[in-house]
Structure formats: structure tokens, C-alpha cells
Amino acid sequence: MSQFCDVALPVPLDRTFIYSVGPVVPCVGARVLVPFGGQRLMGVVVRVHDAPPGDGVEVKPVQSVMDDDALLGEEMMRLAAWVAEYYCAPLGEVLRGMLPLSAEVKRQWTYRIGEAGRRVLYEGAAKGSSRRSRLTPEEQNREYAVLNYLENGEPAKAGALRSATGANRGLLEGMVKKKWLVREALAEERDARRVVRVAVLVELGMIVGSIGSGKAGFADAHPNRDETAMRMGHTNLEEVPASEELPAGTGRLPKLNENQLAIMAELAAVGGRLGVAELKARLIRAGVPGSSLVTLVKRGLVAIEEEAEGFHMGSGGGKKGAHEHLLNEEQMEAVGTIAAAMEKGGFRPHLLYGVTGSGKTAVYFAAMRRALAAGRSSLLLVPEIGLTPAMAGQMFAAFGEEVALLHSGLTPDERAEQWHRIRRGEARIVVGTRSAVFAPVRELGLVIVDEEHDSSYKQEESPRYHGRDVAVMRAKLSDAVVVLGSATPSLESWANAERGRYALIEVTKRVANRPLPVVELVDMRAEFREAGKEDIFSRRLVEETRAALDRGEQVILLLNRRGYSSVVMCRSCGEKVECENCALSMTYHRPAADSPDGIAQPGQRLECHFCGFRRRVPENCPKCQSEHLYFMGAGSQQGEEKLQELFPEARIGRMDRDTVRGRGDMERLLNRLHAGEINLLVGTQMIAKGHDIHGVTLVGVIGADYALGMPDFRAAERVFQLLTQVSGRAGRGDLPGKVLVQTYHTDHYAVKFAAKHDYVGFVGKEMQFRRSLQYPPFAVLANVVLVSEKLEEAAAWSAEIGRWFKQARPVGVKVLGPAAAPIVRLKRIYRFHFVLKAERRRALGDALRGMLEFAAEAGVPRRSLIVDVDAISFS
Ligand SMILES: Nc1ncnc2c1ncn2[C@@H]1O[C@H](COP(=O)(O)OP(=O)(O)OP(=O)(O)O)[C@@H](O)[C@H]1O
Numbered sequence: 079m080s081q082f083c084d085v086a087l088p089v090p091l092d093r094t095f096i097y098s099v100g101p102v103v104p105c106v107g108a109r110v111l112v113p114f115g116g117q118r119l120m121g122v123v124v125r126v127h128d129a130p131p132g133d134g135v136e137v138k139p140v141q142s143v144m145d146d147d148a149l150l151g152e153e154m155m156r157l158a159a160w161v162a163e164y165y166c167a168p169l170g171e172v173l174r175g176m177l178p179l180s181a182e183v184k185r186q187w188t189y190r191i192g193e194a195g196r197r198v199l200y201e202g203a204a205k206g207s208s209r210r211s212r213l214t215p216e217e218q219n220r221e222y223a224v225l226n227y228l229e230n231g232e233p234a235k236a237g238a239l240r241s242a243t244g245a246n247r248g249l250l251e252g253m254v255k256k257k258w259l260v261r262e263a264l265a266e267e268r269d270a271r272r273v274v275r276v277a278v279l280v281e282l283g284m285i286v287g288s289i290g291s292g293k294a295g296f297a298d299a300h301p302n303r304d305e306t307a308m309r310m311g312h313t314n315l316e317e318v319p320a321s322e323e324l325p326a327g328t329g330r331l332p333k334l335n336e337n338q339l340a341i342m343a344e345l346a347a348v349g350g351r352l353g354v355a356e357l358k359a360r361l362i363r364a365g366v367p368g369s370s371l372v373t374l375v376k377r378g379l380v381a382i383e384e385e386a387e388g389f390h391m392g393s394g395g396g397k398k399g400a401h402e403h404l405l406n407e408e409q410m411e412a413v414g415t416i417a418a419a420m421e422k423g424g425f426r427p428h429l430l431y432g433v434t435g436s437g438k439t440a441v442y443f444a445a446m447r448r449a450l451a452a453g454r455s456s457l458l459l460v461p462e463i464g465l466t467p468a469m470a471g472q473m474f475a476a477f478g479e480e481v482a483l484l485h486s487g488l489t490p491d492e493r494a495e496q497w498h499r500i501r502r503g504e505a506r507i508v509v510g511t512r513s514a515v516f517a518p519v520r521e522l523g524l525v526i527v528d529e530e531h532d533s534s535y536k537q538e539e540s541p542r543y544h545g546r547d548v549a550v551m552r553a554k555l556s557d558a559v560v561v562l563g564s565a566t567p568s569l570e571s572w573a574n575a576e577r578g579r580y581a582l583i584e585v586t587k588r589v590a591n592r593p594l595p596v597v598e599l600v601d602m603r604a605e606f607r608e609a610g611k612e613d614i615f616s617r618r619l620v621e622e623t624r625a626a627l628d629r630g631e632q633v634i635l636l637l638n639r640r641g642y643s644s645v646v647m648c649r650s651c652g653e654k655v656e657c658e659n660c661a662l663s664m665t666y667h668r669p670a671a672d673s674p675d676g677i678a679q680p681g682q683r684l685e686c687h688f689c690g691f692r693r694r695v696p697e698n699c700p701k702c703q704s705e706h707l708y709f710m711g712a713g714s715q716q717g718e719e720k721l722q723e724l725f726p727e728a729r730i731g732r733m734d735r736d737t738v739r740g741r742g743d744m745e746r747l748l749n750r751l752h753a754g755e756i757n758l759l760v761g762t763q764m765i766a767k768g769h770d771i772h773g774v775t776l777v778g779v780i781g782a783d784y785a786l787g788m789p790d791f792r793a794a795e796r797v798f799q800l801l802t803q804v805s806g807r808a809g810r811g812d813l814p815g816k817v818l819v820q821t822y823h824t825d826h827y828a829v830k831f832a833a834k835h836d837y838v839g840f841v842g843k844e845m846q847f848r849r850s851l852q853y854p855p856f857a858v859l860a861n862v863v864l865v866s867e868k869l870e871e872a873a874a875w876s877a878e879i880g881r882w883f884k885q886a887r888p889v890g891v892k893v894l895g896p897a898a899a900p901i902v903r904l905k906r907i908y909r910f911h912f913v914l915k916a917e918r919r920r921a922l923g924d925a926l927r928g929m930l931e932f933a934a935e936a937g938v939p940r941r942s943l944i945v946d947v948d949a950i951s952f953s
């Protein structure tokens with residue numbers, strides 16, 4: 079029999095840990111609780127074996143096994159192993175990301191007495207209750223009972239308060255509102271399985287016979303209710319143990335008291351089974367002490383069983399069929415190709431290159447329908463912002479109860495609920511953002527990645543995986559078809575199509591033969607010469623905007639920075655106001671006038687957009703005390719203000735991270751756009767993503783090309799994508815669209831190709847550049863960052879690792895660095911980095927693993943060493 083298991087723990091260490099197993103041997107893929115460095119951690123079993131560890135290694139036992147069988151199947155375990163290896167990430171951290179573990183740490187509220195509550199308690203005790211209240215006298219008494227119970231200052235759980243006083247959650251929340259109570263979250267591990275506990279009458283027939291037909295439950299319970307109600311206060315029903323730990327019933331009916339008989343009769347009356355929660359509620363109402371139930375369980379007359387809980391879907395919504403079009407020829411061909419691949423079976427990757435507004439969503443839906451018809455599930459990944467309520471509505475309209483949504487707005491509980499539904503095979507259409515790639519989908523037949531070029535698929539914390547690339551591997555391990563869709567495919571995916579690794583599907587035309595918008599470049603150098611001053615909006619853009627608004631059409635303006643001014647500079651000493659934590663300029667935010675959206679906006683301040691640090695706006699230069707502070711670089715907030723001056727009649731809306739804080743904000747803004755309540759929208763790149771607003775005929779682009787100056791080999795690709803995507807928002811309805819791009823780089827190929835909607839032309843040129851300098855997709859690379867709060871430490875570690883690279887000379891790998899990272903200090907952390915380039919992935923991986931081994935020996939903490947394989951950000 080196996081005596082040991084290896085456990086992957088969510089710690090930043092590239093290894094697993096051995097534990098001994100008890101009588102219950104966990105299986106691979108199950109979760110266990112184990113002791114680790116003085117705490118208890120939840121990990122996943124990756125191996126069960128008999129090999130004792132080396133001499134002198136003390137092996138601790140597994141504390142508890144949380145899953146009877148593998149929570150993660152073989153496929154998911156293999157995927158986890160692949161992610162860990164490919165991204166040089168600790169397996170335990172990968173597994174933590176795969177499981178909705180945080181959901182298994184249930185959030186419980188506890189209540190504590192507040193100052194106001196204390197006052198009420200003492201005043202009330204002295205004068206009696208005279209306050210006017212909508213509560214019944216009984217409820218008021220209950221409130222006093224709660225305050226009394228909490229008087230000693232200790233917090234108590236809602237459950238305990240209820241059994242002590244009968245106060246329900248509504249009453250408690252009412253008291254929180256009045257500040258009588260303070261509510262706090264208590265994290266507590268609980269059993270992972272989503273179960274409800276049910277009280278079951280053992281040997282039903284015999285008992286019903288013996289208690290006779292005269293008894294019908296709690297109606298005849300203990301006569302002295304008040305007394306029992308007081309006594310039961312301290313019986314905690316949470317402590318009713320699970321039945322299997324108890325001796326079985328003897329078959330002989332023991333002597334029972336009134337209360338016990340009442341419980342038996344109550345259970346008998348409902349057919350022998352009742353949820354423990356409901357039974358407890360009835361006990362309380364009847365004034366029967368909880369201890370009676372405990373006794374019955376101990377005597378084996380009532381068993382407590384666990385039962386899988388039923389799940390309920392969130393609201394569906396959406397009009398049936400509203401988004402189901404007759405597919406056009408190109409769309410049908412695309413669906414046909416995907417369906418044929420599914421029929422053939424096996425792993426087949428596709429790149430769906432379809433221009434903006436070509437109806438890719440309809441293609442996805444049709445393909446998912448085919449998968450469903452064949453009994454297979456589908457997984458659709460969308461970018462962070464892509465899972466809009468409109469999208470969700472379409473999903474529910476098309477697939478109803480089959481849909482599971484996974485996005486960042488879910489509470490841990492909701493996420494767990496969806497996760498388990500998917501795992502049970504109840505939801506076969508899974509839609510979600512990045513981490514949904516790890517959803518435990520069964521019978522996976524089709525994986526779709528929408529807007530595959532989107533950078534939100536890259537996770538910027540460990541494990542630093544790319545959702546798109548994991549999706550492809552996921553499909554491979556499941557023998558599924560995968561479709562990567564975009565109007566601006568990443569160069570990596572395009573190269574894969576060119577090399578024949580991905581089948582290319584093209585949708586070249588917009589739906590209903592709508593034309594792509596005409597794009598016009600506005601040369602801002604000429605504008606400055608002619609206008610003699612620098613305005614955010616060129617005269618041409620103002621004129622076109624006015625004309626479109628006058629015609630009753632809608633306008634979208636991209637101003638890709640949020641805040642009012644992105645730089646505050648001193649005219650006297652030239653110093654910029656920088657963040658205390660980061661070596662970066664702080665952005666000036668104005669206090670907002672009352673927003674028509676009713677969206678709360680913060681007041682006047684300087685804010686660091688990297689770490690969120692805020693400070694008051696200084697009146698003088700912090701360095702030289704000069705009064706001449708100069709605000710530069712217009713952001714979306716300033717844009718909105720200027721638009722209000724220019725177009726006082728317009729119904730202006732703003733979409734950026736200051737106005738869109740939750741999903742509700744986004745929905746509200748989009749609804750108002752669709753309804754025409756907003757006819758002029760200004761915003762950051764959020765406005766460029768996927769929105770399908772038919773009334774928009776004009777798109778203006780301000781400062782989208784400033785990124786061309788960035789020291790990043792993907793700068794041109796990014797600018798091309800942004801220009802193409804934002805242009806794609808124009809002319810999606812009956813009227814044709816127009817785009818005005820304000821630029822200082824009229825001759826740059828990214829700008830010129832975007833203006834011609836020439837993706838293929840752009841890619842051709844960009845590929846040459848990448849090839850000549852050996853950048854992806856012609857090489858693979860990793861960014862290695864050493865971080866420390868202490869400058870000397872970060873510098874010393876990177877120097878040491880630099881020496882190792884020099885001496886080890888990893889074959890086939892070019893090492894650049896060490897150098898100070900472009901953002902050398904971020905959130906108070908100093909950063910030095912290396913960039914590793916290799917022609918082959920194997921060579922890169924070997925070099926990184928060699929380096930990690932050396933770093934461990936040299937005592938560089940693993941958490942100070944960031945390895946970012948296929949990095950997309952080098953700052
Ligand atoms: N066959 C069709 N006939 C008419 N309209 C269609 C058809 N298929 C889709 N549509 C509509 O065309 C619009 C654009 O579709 P969709 O949003 O899927 O485009 P897309 O290819 O994803 O574009 P983008 O890349 O810009 O996000 C939607 O309003 C959709 O309802």
C-alpha cells in the first residue's frame with residue numbers, strides 16, 4: 079500500500095513536498111490539507127508512492143484529504159504540468175490558479191457590537207425602549223437580545239446569533255445599517271464539496287409506529303417554550319457531527335423525552351428527510367433545544383447525511399433569436415471548415431482572420447451549436463472587457479441553461495458554483511476570461527479564443543501564462559478543435575498560419591456587404607503650424623464631429639490616457655512630479671462635476687497609474703518651490719471637458735477606468751449608447767474593443783501613435799491593432815463610417831497600413847523587421863526580473879546571475895543584461911532585468927531552469943526572481 083504522496087503547494091518554490099498518508103490514501107488530483115512551515119496549506123496530490131525520502135528527512139502526515147476522488151482529472155493534471163514546465167512556474171501556483179480554491183474558503187460574516195449599539199443597550203436598559211421604529215415589539219426585543227449577546231465585545235457568527243436569539247440575517251443587517259453592529263468577514267475553510275446536510279430519520283416505520291399517530295411534529299412540543307428557548311441559546315447546532323462517526327442504531331427504541339419525540343415526529347411528517355438548516359429553523363420556532371437533535375444523532379435515530387446541493391443559474395435575459403442571423407456565404411464557409419474538423423476528430427488548430435464587423439461571433443455560435451449537437455462541450459475565451467452583458471445575453475438566448483460564465487466579477491462562491499456545474503457536465507457552453515481556460519470542461523470538443531491578439535490574455539503574475547497559448551495546448555490534450563479569432567491576429571498566430579501549423583480561415587467582408595470605414599490621417603505637425611497652437615482636437619476633427627452630431631449620428635473619440643494631464647512639470651527646474659513608490663510621472667485628476675451617469679468620481683489629486691498612489695496637488699514645485707507648475711499631456715477627462723465647451727448641446731459620455739469601475743458601469747454606458755442617449759463618447763482603448771454600436775459613423779483617434787516611440791519591439795503591432803480595432807467601431811450600421819486619425823507619424827508603416835485596412839501588408843513588413851532583429855515569432859524570449867526593496871540587493875543578485883550566465887554560456891541563448899528595468903522602481907521595489915532570446919524553446923527552457931537552480935543555491939529568494947516566458951511587457 080502506498081505510504082507517501084507528493085503534494086504541490088501554492089508556494090513560490092519549484093518543487094513538490096512529500097507527506098505520509100494515513101488510512102485514507104488520497105488519489106492524484108485530489109486536494110489535501112498539510113502542515114507546512116507552521117501553517118496549514120491546501121495542496122494537490124501529484125504522486126502517490128512508496129519511496130521513502132532520504133535519511134534524516136522528517137515526513138509529516140497529511141492532515142486531511144479533501145476530495146474522495148480526483149478533483150482534477152488526468153487531462154487537467156497534464157495541462158498543469160505543461161504550464162509549469164513551459165512558463166518555469168511553480169506547479170503549486172499553477173494548480174492554485176486552476177482551482178477555485180479561494181471559493182473553498184468560505185466567507186462568513188461575523189457581527190460585533192458597535193459603539194452606537196452599546197449606547198442603545200445601556201440607554202435602553204435604563205429608560206426602556208421609546209424610539210420610534212418600524213419594527214414589531216418582538217423584533218425590537220430580538221435586537222436587544224442580540225446586543226446583550228454581543229455585550230462582551232466578542233464577535234459572533236450569524237448562525238450562532240440566530241440560534242441564540244432567533245435574529246435573522248435581515249434583522250442583523252438592519253442593525254448594521256444603524257451602526258449598532260459591525261460586520262466583519264471571517265475566512266474559514268470548509269469542505270470543498272458543495273453539499274447540504276440533511277437530517278434523516280433512521281428506521282422510519284418502527285419509529286412512526288411507536289410515537290403513534292397523535293403526534294404531528296412540533297405542534298405538541300415542549301409546553302414551556304420560553305424556558306426552552308432560553309436554554310437552547312447555547313446549543314450550537316453546527317456541532318452536530320456527521321453520522322458515520324457514530325454507533326449505528328440498536329434497533330430498539332430508547333426512551334425519548336418530549337422534545338426528542340417532537341423532532342422525530344416532525345421528520346416523519348415530512349417523509350423522513352429534512353435539510354438540517356430548515357430543521358434547525360423549525361426547532362427554533364417551536365422552542366425545541368438543539369441538544370435534542372444532537373442526542374438523537376448520538377443514539378443513531380437520526381442520521382445527518384450530505385447531499386449534493388442543487389445549483390441555480392443566474393438570470394438569463396436576452397431576446398431569443400435576436401442575434402441569430404442567416405449566415406452569409408463566408409460565414410457559412412468558416413463554420414463548415416470548423417465543423418468538418420470537429421467531425422474528423424483530433425486536435426486541429428485554426429486561425430480565423432475576419433475583418434472588424436465581419437460577424438465572427440455568429441460563426442462562433444454556429445460552431446458551438448454544432449459541437450453541442452455532437453454531444454461535445456465548447457469553451458469560449460474572451461478578453462477581460464469582452465464579456466459584456468450584451469455578450470452574456472446572447473449566450474443565454476442561444477444556449478440557455480447550458481451556459482456557464484466565468485469572469486472576474488464573480489464572488490468566490492459564485493465562481494465555485496460555476497466551476498462545479500461545469501465539472502459535473504451540467505454546463506457545456508463555458509464562456510470566460512483568461513483563467514476560464516482551466517475550467518474543468520468535460521467532453522471538450524471546441525475551444526475558441528476571441529480577439530486572440532488581446533494582451534489581457536497574458537497573466538502578469540505567477541503563473542505568467544498566456545491564455546491563448548494555454549488554450550491551444552488544452553485543445554491538444556483534449557483532442558479538440560481550436561479557433562483563434564481576430565481582425566488583427568498577433569504575429570505569433572499569423573506565423574503559425576503561414577507555417578501551416580494553423581489552418582487559416584478568412585472572412586474578408588463585413589456583414590451585409592457594409593463597407594469598411596474610410597480612414598483619413600490628420601497631420602498634427604501641419605495642424606500646429608497652421609493653427610498656431612496645440613489643441614487636443616484638430617479643426618478637421620471638430621468640424622467632422624459637429625457635422626455628424628448635426629446629422630443625428632454618433633461619434634466615438636479615442637484619447638488613450640485617463641485622467642486630466644499625464645505629466646505635471648515645473649517650468650523653473652524642469653522636474654516632473656513623480657510617484658513616491660515608482661520612478662514615474664503622476665497623472666493629474668480633476669474633481670469631476672456631477673456626472674450624469676451618477677458614477678462617483680474621485681476628487682482633485684495626483685495619481686500614479688502604476689501603483690495607485692495618490693497625493694494632493696502641490697501648489698509649488700516639490701523640488702524648487704517655484705509656483706510655475708505646468709500640466710501636460712491631455713487625458714480623457716480633459717478631453718471630455720473640452721468637448722463640453724465645443725459641443726454644449728452634445729450628450730457626452732466618457733469610458734475609462736475612472737468611470738467604468740464595475741461591470742454595471744460598463745453596461746450602463748453601453749445601454750445609453752445603444753439607446754442614443756449618448757451621442758458623443760470619449761474614452762481610452764476600452765472603447766476600441768468589440769463594441770457593436772450601429773449609430774456610430776465617426777471615429778476620431780487622438781494620440782494613439784505616441785506608443786510608436788516606446789522601446790518595445792511590439793510597438794508597431796500594438797499601434798496597428800489599436801488603430802484597426804478602433805476604426806472598426808465606425809459604420810457598423812446602415813450608414814457608412816469615417817475615421818480621422820490625428821498623428822505625428824503620417825509616414826509610419828503601422829499608421830499607413832491601418833489607414834488602408836491592410837493587415838496582410840502590415841504583417842508582411844513587420845515580419846521582415848522581426849526576422850532581421852530575431853524577435854518573436856522568429857525567436858522565443860523571456861524577461862527575467864530581479865526585484866527587491868533594497869537597491870543593493872536587486873543589483874547584487876542580478877550581477878551574480880549575470881556572472882553565472884557569462885560562465886555557463888547556455889547554448890543557443892543570447893543573454894541581454896543585466897540592466898536596470900525600464901521602470902527601475904515600481905511600487906517601492908527596485909528592478910533589474912535580463913532578456914533572454916533563443917531560436918529554440920528547448921534551449922530557452924534549459925537556460926532558465928539552469929539559472930533558477932543556480933539562483934536557489936546562491937540564496938536568491940524565488941519570489942525575488944520573476945521569470946516571464948513569452949513576455950509581452952518589458953517595462
Ligand atoms: N449574416 C449576418 N447578416 C447580418 N448581420 C450579421 C450577420 N452576422 C452577424 N451580423 C451582425 O453583424 C454585427 C457584427 O458582428 P460581430 O460583432 O460578431 O463582428 P466581429 O466580427 O466580432 O467584429 P469585431 O472584430 O469588430 O468585434 C453584429 O451586429 C451582428 O449581429
Ligand SMILES: [Zn+2]
Pocket residue numbers: 657658659660662686687688689690691905
Ligand atoms: Zn507609483
